[in-house]
Amino acid sequence: MKLAFSTLGVPGLPTADVLRLATAHGYHGVELRAHPEEPVHPGLSPAERADVAAEFKAAGIEILSVAGYTRVAAPGDDEAVVAEIRALLGLARDLGAPYIRVFPGGSPDQTSEEADATAARRLGTAAEHAADLGVRILLETHDSHRTGADAMRILGLVGHRHVGALWDVMHTWLGGEQPAESHAALSPHLGYVQVKDIASAEDTTPLPPGEGILPLADCVEILSRHGWEGWLCWEYEKRWYEKAAPLPDLLGPARAHLSRLLNDSA
Secondary structure, three states: OOEEEHHHHHHOHHHHHHHHHHHHHOOEEEEEOOOOOOOOOOOOOHHHHHHHHHHHHHHHOOEEEEEEEOOOOOOHHHHHEEEEEHHHHHHHHOOOOOOEEEEEEOOOOOOHHHHHHHHHHHHHHHHHHHHOOOOOOEEEOEEEEEEEEHHHHHHHHHOOOOOOEEEEEEHHHHOOHHHHHHHHHHHHEEEEEEEEEEEEOOOOOOEEOOOOOOOOHHHHHHHHHHOOOEEEOOOOHHHOOOOOOOOHHHHHHHHHHHHHHHHHHO
């Protein structure tokens, strides 16, 4: 498995500095948070996109994913949501990233059937464009669909190989799923895995991997046992937790811990 980290942990940091952190601490890739407050987002010009892609290529670091904020199950107009997805897909294609991330984002005002159908309809519409560009759309286990079983209700309706799953191990655990259950649901569609750690279900302030209660060792062992050779991406939610320790000093110890888990599961 290859290791990446998310720029959610270093909000607003220039691309050159992100790359210095990745190379200094031995990470293979980076998940780019695609938001207007970040250096990389869908509003970049073609020349700016080419510059970012060239920077990563020169550093030998892969862009794992463009992590967007489109909420595919949310009530409202399909056309606007599909347009957001297409914009993310275009950015990923221009940067050479294999994946984009979208959220479910269903509303309490919807029934689960309505939310599932809405998300599946929009993802199905965007899937052919994704196939044309060679990028996969990954639905993260999050918010209204935080477990693998929840996400599979949508993915089963879509049934397209360019629409898959992003396993956020915190959300599936908070949803009451054990790692084996999450893996069984998501494995046919799995793009990559977001790892993180927290103190408790009540205190989700981010911690370095191994310092909290999430079953990361179990997740890695299950992935290894099934021969999965994809990406583990450390998502440290510094952007949402101002008092959390700065990410740069944690990158080395986190990589060492994840590497130990990989070695132990080999």
